[in-house]
Amino acid sequence: MPTKNKKREMPKLTRVTDYIWDIPTDYREKMRVPGRLFLSPRLLEGLEIDTLSQTANVATLPGIQKYAMAMPDAHPGYGFPIGGVAAFDSEEGVISPGGVGFDINCGVRVIRTNLTEADIRPKIGKLVDALFRAVPTGVGAKSKLKVSDSELRRVFEDGAKWAVEEGYGVPEDLIHCEENGRIELPGDLKVSEKVMKRGRPQLGTLGSGNHFLEVQCVREIYDNKIADAFGLHKGDITVMIHCGSRGAGHQICTDHLRALERASKKYGIELVDRQLACAPVQSKEGQEYFAAMCAGANYAWANRQVITHWVRETFHRFFGADIEMDLVYDVAHNVAKLEKHTIDGRQRMVYVHRKGATRAFPAGHPDVPKAYRSVGQPVLIPGSMGTPSYILCGMEKAMELTFGSACHGAGRVGSRKKALRDFRGEDIEKELLAKGITVKATNPSILAEEAPAVYKPSDAVVDVVHRVGIACRVVQVVPIGVAKG
Amino acid sequence: MHPHNNSRNHNHLNHDRAHDRPNDHTHDSRSPPIEYLDHPADLKFRVYGETIEEAFEYAALAMFGAMIDTATVHQTETLKIDLVADDCEDLLYDFLSELLYLFEAEEIVFGWFDVKRIEERCGKYHLIACASGEEIDTDRHRFGIGVKAVTFHEMVIERTDRGYLIQAILDT
Numbered sequence: 293m294p295t296k297n298k299k300r301e302m303p304k305l306t307r308v309t310d311y312i313w314d315i316p317t318d319y320r321e322k323m324r325v326p327g328r329l330f331l332s333p334r335l336l337e338g339l340e341i342d343t344l345s346q347t348a349n350v351a352t353l354p355g356i357q358k359y360a361m362a363m364p365d366a367h368p369g370y371g372f373p374i375g376g377v378a379a380f381d382s383e384e385g386v387i388s389p390g391g392v393g394f395d396i397n398c399g400v401r402v403i404r405t406n407l408t409e410a411d412i413r414p415k416i417g418k419l420v421d422a423l424f425r426a427v428p429t430g431v432g433a434k435s436k437l438k439v440s441d442s443e444l445r446r447v448f449e450d451g452a453k454w455a456v457e458e459g460y461g462v463p464e465d466l467i468h469c470e471e472n473g474r475i476e477l478p479g480d481l482k483v484s485e486k487v488m489k490r491g492r493p494q495l496g497t498l499g500s501g502n503h504f505l506e507v508q509c510v511r512e513i514y515d516n517k518i519a520d521a522f523g524l525h526k527g528d529i530t531v532m533i534h535c536g537s538r539g540a541g542h543q544i545c546t547d548h549l550r551a552l553e554r555a556s557k558k559y560g561i562e563l564v565d566r567q568l569a570c571a572p573v574q575s576k577e578g579q580e581y582f583a584a585m586c587a588g589a590n591y592a593w594a595n596r597q598v599i600t601h602w603v604r605e606t607f608h609r610f611f612g613a614d615i616e617m618d619l620v621y622d623v624a625h626n627v628a629k630l631e632k633h634t635i636d637g638r639q640r641m642v643y644v645h646r647k648g649a650t651r652a653f654p655a656g657h658p659d660v661p662k663a664y665r666s667v668g669q670p671v672l673i674p675g676s677m678g679t680p681s682y683i684l685c686g687m688e689k690a691m692e693l694t695f696g697s698a699c700h701g702a703g704r705v706g707s708r709k710k711a712l713r714d715f716r717g718e719d720i721e722k723e724l725l726a727k728g729i730t731v732k733a734t735n736p737s738i739l740a741e742e743a744p745a746v747y748k749p750s751d752a753v754v755d756v757v758h759r760v761g762i763a764c765r766v767v768q769v770v771p772i773g774v775a776k777g
Numbered sequence: 778m779h780p781h782n783n784s785r786n787h788n789h790l791n792h793d794r795a796h797d798r799p800n801d802h803t804h805d806s807r808s809p810p811i812e813y814l815d816h817p818a819d820l821k822f823r824v825y826g827e828t829i830e831e832a833f834e835y836a837a838l839a840m841f842g843a844m845i846d847t848a849t850v851h852q853t854e855t856l857k858i859d860l861v862a863d864d865c866e867d868l869l870y871d872f873l874s875e876l877l878y879l880f881e882a883e884e885i886v887f888g889w890f891d892v893k894r895i896e897e898r899c900g901k902y903h904l905i906a907c908a909s910g911e912e913i914d915t916d917r918h919r920f921g922i923g924v925k926a927v928t929f930h931e932m933v934i935e936r937t938d939r940g941y942l943i944q945a946i947l948d949t
Contacts, residue, residue: 340817367817370930370948374818394926394948431844431920432886432913489882500923501949539881542926542948546874549929550867566929707815708922708949737921777923 303344305329305336311760312693314359315348322352322564328359330694332756335364338705338748342368343375349564350378354572355385357635357642361694363649364756365748367703369393371567374648377697380573382630382641386561387578388570389552389585391645393626394545396585397592398503398536400672401469401622402683402769403600404522405607405615407529409509412772416507416730419610420773423505426602428497430734430777437496437598444492448481448540450474451590452622455597461619465597467661469622470651470669473593475586475629482580483540483587484547491540491591496598500734500777502704502742503535504677505603507773511680514765518685521667522620524767531607531617532681532769533599534674536626537592544588548581573643582628582643589627596622620683621661621670625650625700633695644695652686652698652763660686671763673754676702676747677731677739678724680770682754689761698763699753706746715740724774733776742776811839820924820947821931825940829865830892832934832941833872837890837908840873840927840947841880845920850888855909861901865934868895868902869943873927876908884913922949 303319306326313336315327327347331339343366350360350372357379366375371390380386412419428435439447446454452466452473466472498505510528513519524530537544555571555578556563563569571578604617628645635642653660653669660669664685671684679702690696706714717736720743724731733739758765814821822839826832841847858875862868879885887910894905925948933944 369818370928370946430915431923432884432915432918434884434913434915486878486882490878492882493884494881500920501925539878543878546878546926550870566932704818707817708820709813709815734915735919735921741922 302341303348311756315344317351320348322562323348325351325356325359327351327362329362329366330364330756330760332364332752335752335756340368343373346371346373347376349568350376350391352564353380353386353388353568353570354561355381357381363697363699365648365699365701365703365753369647371565372645372647375699375703376647377645377649377694379633379642379644379695382643383574385573385643386570387573387582387628387643388568388645389545389548389581390567390569391647392545392585392628393647394542395536395626396541396544396588397624398626399592399596399622399624400532400534400674401596401600402620402672403531403603403617404524404620405529405531405617407611407615408527409529409772411611412507412529415610416773419507419606420730420732420775422606422610423603424732424775426606427505427599427775429775431500433497435493435496439492439495441488444488444495445481447495447594448483448587448590449477451593452597455594455601460598460601465600465619468619469593470624473597473622475589477586478579478583481587483544483584486547487540487543490543491538494538494540495591495595497538498535498599498775498777499538500738502676503777505599505775506532506771508532508681508769508771510767511770512768514767515685518667518766521664522670522683522766523618524620524683530769531603532672532674533596533603535596535599537588538595540591541588544584548584551577552581585628589624592624593622621672623650623672631696633691642695644697646697648700649697650700651696652684652690653696654686654688654691671698673699673750674701675750676744677742677774677776678727678729678744678771679747679750680768682750682765683767683769684754684757684763685766686763687761690763693760694762698757702747702750702753704746705748708741711741711743711746712737715743729771729774731774731776738776810835811842813839813843816946819949820922821944823942823944825942827940829895829941832943833869833892833895833904833906834890836869836873836943836945837876837887840876840924841887843947844922844924845886845918847888849918850886851911852889852909853911854885855907856885858904858906858908860904863901865902866929866932868904869932869934869945870927870929872904872906873945877924877927879908886910886913886918924949
């Protein structure tokens with residue numbers, strides 16, 4: 293029989309506050325720093341032991357700073373938990389694909405419109421159908437773009453900037469993207485032929501799984517001043533796009549996971565879990581991964597930008613060319629970034645790994661776009677299919693506590709297998725329609741697998757982030773129409 | 778489409794051979810060659826083969842069977858796969874990753890796998906296999922979930938007293 297998971301002890305957590313719990317370094321051997329969980333007492337009860345032990349495993353990696361952290365939506369991943377945040381010293385630390393995930397720069401963007409629910413409701417069925425046709429969705433969907441090798445290289449180098457220069461958007465879009473939609477590659481582009489070949493047919497596609505394109509309505513405003521700064525008002529229609537770097541990013545991770553596993557051995561880094569494969573960040577292998585990861589992140593920004601263009605075209609066809617469709621913001625929630633943070637009173641450069649975690653920079657931070665600098669960075673938290681999403685705003689506490697990070701969404705709690713057993717796609721579709729949500733998917737089984745009941749409710753997760761003060765609640769948006777892979 | 782309903786009856790392998798073995802203490806003789814297990818986020822499977830080659834074939838079938846009813850895939854194109862890795866787990870990771878790559882880059886969906894040989898030579902593991910399928914046609918091929926990547930997480934390749942067992946988790 294396969295080796296059974298050894299019975300692991302639930303660590304005795306140290307309570308810091310009602311919402312912050314530490315895993316002491318004596319929980320397991322080789323922990324260099326404590327683990328830190330941001331959880332409400334209720335979320336703590338439902339926390340999987342694997343999330344705890346994976347957080348503790350991350351704490352064993354060389355050069356880790358302060359704490360190995362888990363956001364309130366954390367759940368077991370590979371190597372690092374999903375919802376994990378870890379910062380490593382830029383000289384002595386490591387970099388790990390396991391701390392980023394396979395879907396490099398999986399992320400979210402929100403577009404605001406000056407339409408109201410009353411404008412949308414009568415046309416929602418046709419609109420969702422049209423969006424579904426405009427944006428290739430699901431496994432095997434072919435891109436409408438035909439990019440040459442040199443264009444594809446520019447996608448990896450220039451990200452959303454490539455897309456805007458090709459006519460898929462306006463320059464203002466770039467200002468309202470994390471990193472302006474492009475991380476400057478540290479050197480020449482170096483990705484494998486496989487990455488190129490897997491990336492080419494999928495540029496401008498949504499993908500499958502939890503990815504979606506949603507027409508939403510601003511239902512609640514929690515902070516008027518910040519909502520105003522974000523250009524959001526009660527009753528406004530917004531569009532949310534959740535997707536990533538598609539096969540290109542998956543291939544980059546696949547390639548480098550193997551390379552970095554060899555590197556771990558080469559540099560004598562003892563791994564407590566194979567999926568923690570890493571390399572000293574300044575080693576050749578470490579820098580090659582970082583450069584390829586940046587290229588993957590750029591691809592994802594280009595992807596979301598191209599999709600945005602097709603969403604705008606569709607809306608313009610339905611509601612006229614003069615409607616407003618401005619990008620509020622675009623965040624990455626699977627990425628490693630070189631950032632400056634204050635640690636023990638000193639400014640240090642660190643590689644912050646956010647795997648299922650969103651950057652949440654506060655007011656005044658130079659990386660927050662000018663329009664939002666007086667309030668803070670928009671933090672976009674997608675709900676699961678048919679449930680509310682939230683827009684938050686980064687707060688100063690995030691810099692103190694979480695290397696400028698917050699949660700990323702609703703963690704999955706039920707398996708796909710169980711979901712297929714418990715739900716029928718057709719029923720889910722009807723239930724959602726009764727709640728005023730029109731959904732369209734490539735296959736009804738997707739609707740069953742993504743049933744709202746298999747996800748943690750995102751309001752509980754957002755509540756912790758808000759209470760701890762790393763990001764504050766600004767608005768709640770509810771879905772009206774959903775296109776799923 | 779449900780992963781469990783995949784191509785037991787459509788695969789070229791003769792599953793029934795496995796049913797004749799009497800002294801099996803590892804799994805009962807009625808257990809299907811492919812089992813999908815509960816996993817909170819992703820796709821976990823366990824497969825059984827009489828030989829390591831057969832277990833690899835079932836692993837590939839488990840991966841594609843999760844995405845599509847492989848009975849709907851015709852066998853019009855065959856690609857050859859030739860891999861070398863440091864150990865058996867690496868070989869499985871590379872084999873499934875290669876199939877995923879070919880699926881997305883060549884836009885061919887596979888439903889048949891013939892692993893001709895897996896052998897250890899000079900400390901390296903070699904695999905020669907063929908994968909057959911056809912060009913993706915989304916009008917006809919009804920895909921469910923997509924597999925993003927193969928992981929080493931909880932990967933098990935084990936010799937049992939009846940053959941080989943493979944367990945793996947795929948990121949979806």
